[in-house]
Structure formats: structure tokens, C-alpha cells
Amino acid sequence: MDWSQVNWMAIMPELIILGFAVIVLLGELFLSPSARRSLGAITLVGIIIAMVGVVRLWGVEATEFSGMFSVDLTANVLKLILLITTALVVLGVLRVKVTLGEGEFFSLMLFSVLGTMFMASASDLIMLFIALELTVLPAYVLVASKKNARSAEAALKxxxxxxVASVVLLYGMTLLFGMTGSTNFTAIANSLHGRSLEPMLLVSIIMIMVGLGFKVAAVPFHFWAPDVYEGSPVPVASYLSAGPKAGGFAALIHLFPVALASAAPVWATLFAILAVLSMFTGNLVALAQTNVRRLLGYSAVAHTGYLLVGLAVADKLGYLSMIFYFFVYSLAALGAFLVVLATTERGIGENVTDFAGLHKRSPMLAIAMAIFLFSLVGVPPFAGFMGKFFLFASAVKSNLIWLAIVGVLNSAISFGYYVTVIRQMYLVSPESDGVVTVSKPLYLSIMLIMAAVVFLGVYPTAFLSIIKL
Amino acid sequence: MVIPLSWYLIVSAILFGIGLIGVLLRQNAVTILFSVEIMLNAANINLVAFSRYITPSAISGQMFALFVMAIAASEVAVGLAIVLTIYRNIQSVDIDKINIFKW
Structure with missing residues (x-):
């Protein structure tokens, strides 16, 4: 490898995030406790600079580092979504007491973001595996950071x-490597081209699907999601609800359609099955939940089901609708978690009944929560409606009408549990009428997300023209 | 006598099976952690064997195995820390006793 030929510009956003992760970590070591409070702001600045870096790479199509790392529109869009949602989380928790030291918390988060960004750009099995581990290892620590029984149990699960999912994924990758003699996605695709579906390839596809299915919390690999969403500290749960999944979906979009293109009908069918299972399991179990965070956890499982419809469709339209819906979903889910953060910060519990009469105690929080939940159901004019519309329309165009019907049916089921929260907030009188105050950055973050959810619902072309749908 | 590739793959598959059984049947969190290590090493045997027999001129498979070893080490570090946190909370590492969250 000739080092002068390597285009370092291609990994500039990643290098920026890496630099800031190290700076923030060192800040924890050397700064005085009062100066450490500024580490959150430094993290925010780093993420915004990295966003500028991603935007500067817009329209660039390049594969660097001996085919390990590729920059394309899909990777850039997913990185930007990841950075936007993470920036909103960081903005939201600026004035919130995080569970670890500020430097540890924010640097772990940045390292996890770094892994997710590499995952979005990985075009090699080695790269993909390392990036995936870099995403999840800091996340395990963050989940355990509260050190009480609930946090530790969520982290252990x-x-x-x-x-186990990582190892199964790795074993599947080794089989793929053994069949094709290469770890590069394009080389794997060339080697598999025209070959019939060997049993070993099928085993390998299933094993890779198990590993990545865990990442995005698809049924039957979803068991961690509700526990982590309920047990981890709320800022961590907010981050996990949006950010790391971008990496999982980016890996799915890059690995399956590129490297395994020749086996497309097989994995498309498997994804359709996973989608249906995730939708029904997530929505039906969520109906029985009383804890808001756990409810959002099962709602996340259901939404993974909707998103996998895009992979079951297995064409460009499907992937692009999936990216759009992912953005819309992660905004709404993140917003709902930040509202939960705002209320738990003021000592309000996490049960659905604890939200009773929220509109009298904090009208803006209640209306924001209602908008996020309506967007998650897919009620027009909010963004969730447009997202689901494009996703199910792509399914109909590919003659998967039954899948679109299952999706719409599930949206109707999901209304049942989202509406219980809204009913509590607006129709039940509160036990105490103390006003819920929210710290300014958190309030700003929630309002920004609310504006984005409404804007993307009314004017989705703003985003769709960017991803060229 | 030259050992054929399939022998390595059989050993690796057996190791993977042993590890998987350990993960599914054992109650001790540390034992589960070590069962996963066995599975990781099964994958490593695969990588090195494939690298030697399928692509003798390239070393990408062996490089992959090296990275897997590094990752396995960091996984154990994080994993043992989490197990320690659990132990401090409930004085046990038995996963049957870790049952705050139901479904």
C-alpha cells in the first residue's frame, strides 16, 4: 500500500470525531470539576464540525484504504442522520447530570458514534466487524453506567x-470468506455471481442476518431492546434509540444488496419474514406495557419491522424509503425519550399513569410528546405518515401488497398503546399541579425535533430531494 | 500426509457447537463468557484454515483472525466489568437470579 495515494479526506469526519473523543476523554483527566461541565459543549462542537465534514464530502463516490472504506450517498446520508440525532441528544443532556463523569460519558458516546460511522462506510468484512464492535462496546459500558441493579441487569443482557450475536455474525462472515476467498464486498459479489445457491452460502446468510438483526433489534433477536430502553440511564437510552441503529441499517444496505446480490430473492424473503414477526411482536407486546420506556422499547422493535420492509422490497426505491423512514422514526423516538428525560429529571415516574395531566403541568412537553407519538403511529400531517407512505408504496410497487397491508394493520394496532399515553396526558387530571420546568438546552432540543417532525411531514421533499428519491 | 481443509472445518464446527451449548445451558455468567470465547476461536480456526487453503498468497484471513483476537480481549474486559457490577448488586453471577425485567 502506497501511503501517499491514500485519500485521507475520505475519513475526515471520522478523524474529527476520533480527535474530539480523545480530547473530551483527556479533559476528564486534566480539567477541574467545574471546567468539566463544558465538555458537553465541546462534544457538541465536535459533532457539528464532523457534520460540516460530511457535507463537504457530499456527492463524492470513492473507495479508499484498499477497498476497506467507501464513501457514497447512502453512507453520507446515514452518517448525517446519526450526527444530527446524536447532536440533539448531547444538546438535551447539556444541563442534565449524567451518570458517569462528563468526559467519560461523552467520549464513550463519541467512540460509539465513530464505530457507527465506520460501519456506515465499511465495504469489507473485517472493517464491518471491527466497526460493529466499536459501536457496541462503549454502548455496553454506557448502559451499565448507573451501576444499580436495573442498569447492571440491562447491561448484562x-x-x-x-x-453471541457478534460471534454468530463473525462465523457467518468466515464462511462467506471461505467460499469466495475475499473479504471485500465487491470482490465477494463478483465471486458469487452466477453461482447457484450453495447450502454453505445459505447458512452464512442466515448467520449474518442473525448478527445484524440483533443490532437493529429485529424479532427474534430483540430481547435486549426493551430491557436496555427501560434499565439504562435515560440519556443513554435516548442515544441508543436513534444513533447506533443507523450503523446496523447501513451495514444491511451495504452488505446484502452489494455483496450478496446474487442471492437477493432468498434474503428478501427472509427479511419479509423478520419484518412481519417484528411488527406483530413489537406492537402486540407493547399493548400490555405500563412503563413508558419499555413501551417505547417495544415500539422500537415494531419500527424495525416497518424498516425491514425496505429490505424485503430489495430495490433502490425500497432502500431510500427505508432511509427516509429511519430518519423520521429516529427523530420521533428520540423526541419521546427526551420528553421522558425532562419529566424524570423533575422526579416524575416512568409509568404511563405518571404522565396524567401533563398538559396542565407543562403544555409544551405534552404537545411535543403527542406530536412524537402521532408521528410514530403515522397520523398525517406528521413526518411518520409520509415515511410510512413511501415505505409501503415501495412495497406495493414491488408486488408485496400483503406486506404493505400487514404494515398498515400494525400501524392501526400501534395506535392502541400510543393513545393511552396521550389520553393520560390530556384527559386525566394530574395528582399534583406543580409546573414541570425543563432546562433550556433540553427544551431547545425537544422543540427542534418537534419542528423537524412537523416540517418533514408537511414538506418531505426537502429531505427526499437530498437522498434523490 | 496432507491434512485436508474439511478436517479443520469440522474441528471448528465442533468448537462452535460446544460454545453454543455452553451459552444456552450454563447459568454462570462467567462460564457463558468463556463459552463465547470458544466460539470466537472456532471462527478464528475457520479464518486461518480458509486463508491457508483457499487464498495461500493473500493474508487477509490471517489479518482478520488477528483483529478478532484483539476484539475478543476487549470484549472480555468490558464483559468482566459488567459481571462485577452485577455481583456487587446481587452478590451472584447466576443468570437465573437476574430477573428484574420480565417481558
Missing amino acids: YFLLGI
């Missing part, structure tokens, strides 16, 4: 299921 996340960790044990996570490493």
Missing part, C-alpha cells in the same frame, strides 16, 4: 446477547 445487552452484553451477553450482543457478543
Whole structure:
């Protein structure tokens, strides 16, 4: 490898994030406790600079580092979504007491973001595996950071299921490597081209699907999601609800359509099955939940189901609708978590009944929560409606009408549990009428997300023209 | 006598199976952690064997195995820390006793 030929510009956003992660970590070591409070702001600045870096790479199509790392529109869009949602989380928790030291918390988060960004750009099995581990290892630590029984239990379940999924994924990758003699996605595709579906390839596809299915919390690999969403500290749960999944979906979009293109009908069918299972399991179990965070956890599982419809469609339109819906979903889910953060910060519990009469105690929080939940159901004019519309329309165009019908049916089921929260907020009188105050950055973050959810619902072309749908 | 590739793959598959059984049947969190290590090493045997027999001129498979070893080490570090946190909370590492969250 000739080092002068390597285009370092291609990994500039990643290098910026890496630099800031190290700076923030060192800040924890050397700064005085009062100066450490500024580390959150430094993290925010770093993420915004990295966003500028991603925007500067817009329209660039390049594969660097001996085919390890590729920059394309899909990777850039997913990185930008990841950075936007992470920036909103960091903005939201600026004035919130995080569970670890500020420097540790934000640098772990940045390292996880770094892994996710590499995952979005990985075009090699080695790169993909390392990036995936870099994403999840800091996440395990963050989940455990509260050190109480609930946090530790959530972390242990996340960790044990996570490493088993990683190993299964790795074994599937080794089989793929053995069949094709290469770890590069394009080379794998060339080698598999025209070959019939060997049993070993099928085993390898299923194993890779198990590993990545865990990442995005698809049924039947979803068991960690509700526990982690409920048990981890709320800022961490907010981050996990949006950010790391971008990496999982980026890996799915890059690995399956590129490297395994010749086996497309097989994995498309498998994804359709996973989608249906995730939708029904997530929505039906969510109906029985009383804890808001756990409810959002099962709602996340259901939404993974909707998103996998895009992979079941297995064409460009499907992937692009999936990216759009992912953005819309992660905004709404993140917003809902930040509202939960705002209320738990003021000592309000996490049960659905604890939200009783929220509109009297904090009208803006209640209306924001209602908008996020309506967007998650897919009620027009909010963004969730447009997202689901494009996703199910792509399914109909590919003659998967039954899948679109299952999706719409599930949206109707999901209304049942989202509406219980809205009913509590607006129709039940509160136990105390103390006003819920929210710290300014958190309020700003929630309002920004609310504006984005409404804007993308009314004017989705703003984003769709960017991803060229 | 030259050992054929399939022998390595059989050993690797057996190791993977042993590890998987350990993960599914054992109650001790540390034992589960070590069962996963066995599975990781099964994958490493695969990588090195494929690298030697399928692509003898390239070393990408062996490089992959090296990275897997590094990752396995960091996984154990994080994993043992989490197990320690669990132990401090409930004085046990038995996963049957870790049952705050139901479904």
C-alpha cells in the first residue's frame, strides 16, 4: 500500500470525531470539576464540525484504504442522520447530570458514534466487524453506567446477547470468506455471481442476518431492546434509540444488496419474514406495557419491522424509503425519550399513569410528546405518515401488497398503546399541579425535533430531494 | 500426509457447537463468557484454515483472525466489568437470579 495515494479526506469526519473523543476523554483527566461541565459543549462542537465534514464530502463516490472504506450517498446520508440525532441528544443532556463523569460519558458516546460511522462506510468484512464492535462496546459500558441493579441487569443482557450475536455474525462472515476467498464486498459479489445457491452460502446468510438483526433489534433477536430502553440511564437510552441503529441499517444496505446480490430473492424473503414477526411482536407486546420506556422499547422493535420492509422490497426505491423512514422514526423516538428525560429529571415516574395531566403541568412537553407519538403511529400531517407512505408504496410497487397491508394493520394496532399515553396526558387530571420546568438546552432540543417532525411531514421533499428519491 | 481443509472445518464446527451449548445451558455468567470465547476461536480456526487453503498468497484471513483476537480481549474486559457490577448488586453471577425485567 502506497501511503501517499491514500485519500485521507475520505475519513475526515471520522478523524474529527476520533480527535474530539480523545480530547473530551483527556479533559476528564486534566480539567477541574467545574471546567468539566463544558465538555458537553465541546462534544457538541465536535459533532457539528464532523457534520460540516460530511457535507463537504457530499456527492463524492470513492473507495479508499484498499477497498476497506467507501464513501457514497447512502453512507453520507446515514452518517448525517446519526450526527444530527446524536447532536440533539448531547444538546438535551447539556444541563442534565449524567451518570458517569462528563468526559467519560461523552467520549464513550463519541467512540460509539465513530464505530457507527465506520460501519456506515465499511465495504469489507473485517472493517464491518471491527466497526460493529466499536459501536457496541462503549454502548455496553454506557448502559451499565448507573451501576444499580436495573442498569447492571440491562447491561448484562445487552452484553451477553450482543457478543453471541457478534460471534454468530463473525462465523457467518468466515464462511462467506471461505467460499469466495475475499473479504471485500465487491470482490465477494463478483465471486458469487452466477453461482447457484450453495447450502454453505445459505447458512452464512442466515448467520449474518442473525448478527445484524440483533443490532437493529429485529424479532427474534430483540430481547435486549426493551430491557436496555427501560434499565439504562435515560440519556443513554435516548442515544441508543436513534444513533447506533443507523450503523446496523447501513451495514444491511451495504452488505446484502452489494455483496450478496446474487442471492437477493432468498434474503428478501427472509427479511419479509423478520419484518412481519417484528411488527406483530413489537406492537402486540407493547399493548400490555405500563412503563413508558419499555413501551417505547417495544415500539422500537415494531419500527424495525416497518424498516425491514425496505429490505424485503430489495430495490433502490425500497432502500431510500427505508432511509427516509429511519430518519423520521429516529427523530420521533428520540423526541419521546427526551420528553421522558425532562419529566424524570423533575422526579416524575416512568409509568404511563405518571404522565396524567401533563398538559396542565407543562403544555409544551405534552404537545411535543403527542406530536412524537402521532408521528410514530403515522397520523398525517406528521413526518411518520409520509415515511410510512413511501415505505409501503415501495412495497406495493414491488408486488408485496400483503406486506404493505400487514404494515398498515400494525400501524392501526400501534395506535392502541400510543393513545393511552396521550389520553393520560390530556384527559386525566394530574395528582399534583406543580409546573414541570425543563432546562433550556433540553427544551431547545425537544422543540427542534418537534419542528423537524412537523416540517418533514408537511414538506418531505426537502429531505427526499437530498437522498434523490 | 496432507491434512485436508474439511478436517479443520469440522474441528471448528465442533468448537462452535460446544460454545453454543455452553451459552444456552450454563447459568454462570462467567462460564457463558468463556463459552463465547470458544466460539470466537472456532471462527478464528475457520479464518486461518480458509486463508491457508483457499487464498495461500493473500493474508487477509490471517489479518482478520488477528483483529478478532484483539476484539475478543476487549470484549472480555468490558464483559468482566459488567459481571462485577452485577455481583456487587446481587452478590451472584447466576443468570437465573437476574430477573428484574420480565417481558
